[in-house]
Amino acid sequence: MGGAMRAIAALGAELRRIGGRPRSRWAPPGLAAGTVLVTLVSVLVAVGAVGGSSPAEAGQYPAARSGPLGSCSPDWVTAWQTSPQAAAGAPAPPMLAGHTLRMIVRPQVTGSEIRVRLSNRYGTVPLLVGATSAARAGTGAAVLGATVRPVSFGGLPVVAIPPGAELLSDPIPFVAEAGQPIAVSMFLPVAPDRVATHPVALQTSYVSEAGDFADAVDGVAFRTPIRSWLVLSGVDVRTPRPVNAVVLVGDSITDGVGSDPDRDNRWSDALSGRLAATGGRGVMSVLNAGISRNQLLSDRPDLEGDSPGTRFAHDVAAASGVTDVVLHIGTNDIAAGRSAGEIIPGLARFADQARAAGLRVFLTTITPSVTGRHGTPQAAAVRDAVNGWVRTQGPAHADGVFDFAAAAADPAHPARLRPAFDSGDGLHLSALGHRALAGAVQADRLTGSPCLDEVERVRVAVSGR
Numbered sequence: 001m002g003g004a005m006r007a008i009a010a011l012g013a014e015l016r017r018i019g020g021r022p023r024s025r026w027a028p029p030g031l032a033a034g035t036v037l038v039t040l041v042s043v044l045v046a047v048g049a050v051g052g053s054s055p056a057e058a059g060q061y062p063a064a065r066s067g068p069l070g071s072c073s074p075d076w077v078t079a080w081q082t083s084p085q086a087a088a089g090a091p092a093p094p095m096l097a098g099h100t101l102r103m104i105v106r107p108q109v110t111g112s113e114i115r116v117r118l119s120n121r122y123g124t125v126p127l128l129v130g131a132t133s134a135a136r137a138g139t140g141a142a143v144l145g146a147t148v149r150p151v152s153f154g155g156l157p158v159v160a161i162p163p164g165a166e167l168l169s170d171p172i173p174f175v176a177e178a179g180q181p182i183a184v185s186m187f188l189p190v191a192p193d194r195v196a197t198h199p200v201a202l203q204t205s206y207v208s209e210a211g212d213f214a215d216a217v218d219g220v221a222f223r224t225p226i227r228s229w230l231v232l233s234g235v236d237v238r239t240p241r242p243v244n245a246v247v248l249v250g251d252s253i254t255d256g257v258g259s260d261p262d263r264d265n266r267w268s269d270a271l272s273g274r275l276a277a278t279g280g281r282g283v284m285s286v287l288n289a290g291i292s293r294n295q296l297l298s299d300r301p302d303l304e305g306d307s308p309g310t311r312f313a314h315d316v317a318a319a320s321g322v323t324d325v326v327l328h329i330g331t332n333d334i335a336a337g338r339s340a341g342e343i344i345p346g347l348a349r350f351a352d353q354a355r356a357a358g359l360r361v362f363l364t365t366i367t368p369s370v371t372g373r374h375g376t377p378q379a380a381a382v383r384d385a386v387n388g389w390v391r392t393q394g395p396a397h398a399d400g401v402f403d404f405a406a407a408a409a410d411p412a413h414p415a416r417l418r419p420a421f422d423s424g425d426g427l428h429l430s431a432l433g434h435r436a437l438a439g440a441v442q443a444d445r446l447t448g449s450p451c452l453d454e455v456e457r458v459r460v461a462v463s464g465r
Helices: 002-018 033-048 267-278 312-317 331-335 340-356 377-392 404-408 431-440
Strands: 075-081 099-105 111-119 127-129 132-136 159-161 166-168 172-176 182-188 205-210 224-226 232-239 245-250 285-290 322-328 360-364 400-402 413-417
Touching: 075 111, 075 285, 099 232, 111 132, 111 159, 111 182, 127 182, 132 172, 159 166, 166 232, 182 232, 245 267, 245 312, 267 285, 267 431, 312 322, 312 340, 322 340, 331 340, 331 377, 340 360, 340 377, 404 431
Parallel strands: 245 285, 245 322, 322 360, 360 400
Antiparallel strands: 075 232, 099 182, 099 205, 111 166, 111 172, 111 232, 127 159, 132 182, 205 224
16 A cells, blocks of 8 residues: 555645646646545545456446347447557656646547546556546647547546556547547646556557646647557447447557558458448447557567457456457467467467357468568468468357458468568558458458447537538
8 A cells, every 4th residue: 555655645745736726627616635635545445445356357347248239229339449568567757747648549439428448457556647538639639629528537537546457437428420539638647657558559649748738729738749558548439329349359460560650541440441331230349459569378568468368358358349359369479489289279268268258259360471480481380280270170169260361461472471461571561451351351240230230320410510
């Protein structure tokens, strides 16, 4: 508890420091700084009991859906998420203390309420978050002023997230539209212990100069652009009819390396576009749980991230509305010297884990490479053995198999990527290659969203538009 009390003391000093400044949502009217501090201590005591639990065990998220619902009433679905890492094992940068984060994300579905998920998955003391807001993103760090909404947690404008935990906000009246970016801004009054980060966001977000700028509209204070997502790990949307979600788990290929920054042309984005174009029950929220350098069989949260099996509860089962999961992984295990005899049982274990959670699971073959340790003769032999098993034995363990290797390979030289699909390093795919992977997914095998069958697309009316 020593670390937690030090953090509370630091917050108390910050509250006293800002006590004489013009009021923001960080210090509500009629609520003295000492009252906020006492309230925050109460929050810590209340939530501390679940600090070491997974979100699913702690009851922070709805249970995963296991197929078509009996009711087609409005429901929550995770519309965007990312997979946090431990920031390379280092403490959070001091530059975050007393600064505001503005994270830019794109929801996959449309609805009239949202809630945000904040993460302290790798912290060892509570993560203190002050004023938090959500708004429609504008140009650069600016937001559309009429859309700014305060975010609360249990009715409070501040929250202390226990070590190892992630928390969902209260529902926020907010018009979210599929593909239209949202800016979630969070003031961090004191430096976090270790910040949950996704370093390969391929999306520009921002850190402000010193101060609480959660409600700032023009974005001028957000002088530091970054290509990482910090603290924010998910956004849920309440949709008029239930929309199911499919989670894509994998390494840098799923993370999107090789695609274009700020262009949303990862294979997850291409698959989302395919499903949206089908309309009706084919529509799903496509969630990206890729981590660059990730391995199926190794847990290194600071560098390669937790393995798919270890992070399953957080990154798959905890997603609202999830019914399906696709696993594309193995190339980094091969480069690390793992054998087919090790990788194949690992794939089977993940498939069993997903099925035990009531999800449909799909395995994929490993895309080819002739680069470095990924492309040695031994690596090619292991990849061929694993891919042979996926094609022939995978259906016995999964609900389907998608042949990504065949979709990406050069027909004249199957051990390497098709030239147009190569981003330039012989391993990662170009935007065109990512589109080819999305095209290899048999969309009719996915659960889809039965409640959207024969229903016209619902678009939430935006006042003044």
